[in-house]
Amino acid sequence: MCIRDRIRRVHYRRKHTYRTASNKIRVVKTPGGQLTVQYRRKIAKGQVCGDTGAKLNGLPHLGPKAFKRLSKVKRAVSRPYGGSRSGEAVKTRIVRAFLLEELKELKKMKTVKDQKKKGKKKEKVAKKQASSFHYLNHFTVI
DSSP states (O other): OOHHHHOOOOOOOSSOSSOOTTSOEEEEEOTTSOEEEEEOOOOOOOOBOTTTOOBOTTSOOOOHHHHHHSOHHHHSOSSTTTTTSOHHHHHHHHHHHHHHHHHHHHHHHHHHHHHHHHHHHHHHHHHHHHHHHHHHHHTOOO
């Protein structure tokens, strides 16, 4: 048996006759003994996290059209940012938001403290000026 006998030629039934990414085929033998073509679908990459680029767990790997046809429950995971961000990304967002709030509170406390300090300094200066003014009034020559 030579190599020529093993190679079987088949006709493409759809599209063009070029072996491109969108035109993949599988050669199948029918019960009648003929070789025919079965067209293969492209394998979808699946959804990825918008922040980290990691694959999202719990979601089916479908193309955009098929994914859009799914019900909303099947397109997302029951969590905030469910179908769009990974768990790690959500965790970092929560921590970042908490730390920013803490920072705002610290800044607010610092400004209040600084204002109190300035107020005390102004009071001291005002007292000094008032006492020196009073002192000068005793020694004014008329």
